[in-house]
Amino acid sequence: MRASEVGARVLSGDRRAVARAISMVEDGSTDLPRLSEELYPRTGRAQTVGLTGAPGVGKSSLAEQLVRAARARDRTVAVLAIDPTSPFTGGALLGDRLRMQAHATDPGVFIRSMATRGHLGGMALAAPEALRILDASGKDLIIVETVGVGQAEVEVATATDSTLVVVQPGWGDAVQASKAGILEIADVFVVNKADREGADDAVRDLRNMLRMGPKGEWEPPIVRTSTLTGDGIDELWEAVEKHRDFGERSGELARRRRSRTLEEVQSMVAFRLGRRAAALLRGERDGGEGLADDLAARRIDPYRAAEILLSEVMAPDGAATSPAGETDA
Numbered sequence: 001m002r003a004s005e006v007g008a009r010v011l012s013g014d015r016r017a018v019a020r021a022i023s024m025v026e027d028g029s030t031d032l033p034r035l036s037e038e039l040y041p042r043t044g045r046a047q048t049v050g051l052t053g054a055p056g057v058g059k060s061s062l063a064e065q066l067v068r069a070a071r072a073r074d075r076t077v078a079v080l081a082i083d084p085t086s087p088f089t090g091g092a093l094l095g096d097r098l099r100m101q102a103h104a105t106d107p108g109v110f111i112r113s114m115a116t117r118g119h120l121g122g123m124a125l126a127a128p129e130a131l132r133i134l135d136a137s138g139k140d141l142i143i144v145e146t147v148g149v150g151q152a153e154v155e156v157a158t159a160t161d162s163t164l165v166v167v168q169p170g171w172g173d174a175v176q177a178s179k180a181g182i183l184e185i186a187d188v189f190v191v192n193k194a195d196r197e198g199a200d201d202a203v204r205d206l207r208n209m210l211r212m213g214p215k216g217e218w219e220p221p222i223v224r225t226s227t228l229t230g231d232g233i234d235e236l237w238e239a240v241e242k243h244r245d246f247g248e249r250s251g252e253l254a255r256r257r258r259s260r261t262l263e264e265v266q267s268m269v270a271f272r273l274g275r276r277a278a279a280l281l282r283g284e285r286d287g288g289e290g291l292a293d294d295l296a297a298r299r300i301d302p303y304r305a306a307e308i309l310l311s312e313v314m315a316p317d318g319a320a321t322s323p324a325g326e327t328d329a
Contacts, residue, residue: 007038053166169198194224
């Protein structure tokens with residue numbers, strides 16, 4: 001199926017085409033630029049919410065409860081569960097399917113697990129592309145769930161309009177959590193499993209950290225939830241909606257989306273140039289020896305090597321570059 005045909009079917013909401021398009025993202029298909037050209041003008045309508053937090057805090061169960069809340073309000077939903085680290089585990093595929101069986105036959109819900117696989121740009125580029133596909137397919141709400149709290153997970157979660165940081169009672173050393181960066185990216189804090197002992201302590205710790213942190217126009221609310229009893233889910237939905245309203249009124253939503261798009265384009269350019277520079281660094285040059293050999297023999301220093309690489313990377317196709325780093329006319 002050609003990219004234009006896949007794109008047309010995605011825009012019509014065809015579920016199989018949406019799945020095919022996301023597989024193209026995972027596999028790093030050469031048709032992605034064409035697919036993006038088809039879909040990008042029809043994106044920007046969906047509300048996106050990221051869920052991040054340590055493994056075991058109940059993100060998948062929380063996502064399932066948010067799906068229920070959205071469907072109760074007659075909103076269509078997509079859930080994208082992302083595993084940035086492993087091409088084999090399939091993210092939270094098994095767990096999500098088991099927890100969301102009630103939604104399996106609902107045409108208003110689309111659930112997909114996603115791993116990096118062959119996407120050469122990593123999750124920083126793969127996640128936004130997958131989000132655009134789901135957006136273009138007509139979904140009102142897209143929930144992105146990550147499997148952990150590392151740098152890759154933080155990047156994925158912040159690719160959304162609202163980021164929910166999920167903790168649980170006894171969540172551990174608050175200072176270590178702060179170092180992981182998750183507290184700095186939260187738009188809403190969720191203390192899940194709040195029916196357990198220690199929930200009050202977790203809320204208190206978060207409030208203390210918020211008091212010590214920088215103040216902004218938006219102060220992240222702290223919401224207690226229990227996916228076991230369903231308590232707090234309506235309050236969480238309300239908090240997400242309030243953040244969305246704040247973003248629209250203040251212009252922060254538009255600024256955030258603009259910044260994300262610019263960063264994505266910069267990442268694309270940097271990645272492609274980096275690959276080309278790496279190939280040139282390892283390869284043979286006109287003088288018969290590779291730049292890496294010159295560096296190893298200390299005939300040139302790293303700064304000079306970088307200058308030569310830049311001139312070669314930026315040179316028009318077919319132009320020769322002298323060892324001095326100057327392009328021959």
